[in-house]
Amino acid sequence: MNHRTTRTLAAALSLTAALAISGCSSDSSDSSDSSGADGAKPELTVSGAFMPEPVNAEMAGAFMVIKNGSKTADKLTGVTSPLSDDLQIHETKNQKMQQVQSMDVPANGELKLTRGGNHVMFMGLKSKPAVGDKITVELRFEKADPVKVEVDVKERTYNAQNSNAH
Template identity: 80%
Template sequence: MNARTTRTLAAALSLTAALAISGCSSSDSAGSTDSSGKSGKPQLTVSGAYMPEPVDDKMAGAFMVIENGSKTADKLTAVTSPLSDDLQIHETKDQKMRHVQALDVPAGGELRLERGGSHIMFMGLKNKPKVGDKITIELRFEKADPVKVDLDVKERTYSAQNSTAH
């Protein structure tokens, strides 16, 4: 290599290192990263999202699994949708359903929203979805960015088969 090539290569490596270092300390709406490369904000993913076809236009439930792949715990604090102006987070304990302000999404764990357990309730539907429709919701969290989810409208008797449940 000649001296010019060596200087160009050294400059390119220095710039790459500087960008990598500054990227590790930046904080943006997509989630900041710490020195281990892990996100400072919880990294949440949603799977198995569905809504059983409602019997009427008064209410409906929504079920899914919210997985937290980070080391930071979070809380589901709100849900919005064009289908209803009143979405509630419900918890079921001792066979009693109650409206709660938030549900925990543990670090490295999951929040299961399922029949007979915690779930999302749509109160006062603007229309009645049919099997095969998709309903858009937005999940809001204490720390993580909002997550948009499409709920598949399933038969009223549908129950998710959780082959990955432990």
């Protein structure tokens, strides 16, 4: 009876594996469909969020890394904060900054918002933050739930690449 149970279990596992494999997409691209086997939303985490101290209250940039630990791709679609009513997502291409409606957060990957690259732009600040302040922002995504982030205000010369060991 023990041998029969082992064979039955092995057959059940083989059938489960076959069903799982047949449920996979037949194309070679990563699936960006949010209707995974369990319908799970992307798992997003944020690290290294900072804002260099702004020169004036007209504008400021924020930088961070958004990691996606799931098999479901997502998009950053908006940012809100009490510091400004006008937050924009900017990409930098050919050394030119332009506003975009969204940015991809790849499955099992990350979206890096860095100095000289893609970033969040605060326009028309309600107040001028100083070094040591913390700014609250809420990141909004196409599929994942919003993520609240504390952004540290750093010296104007701060460079995150020199302090990535968090």
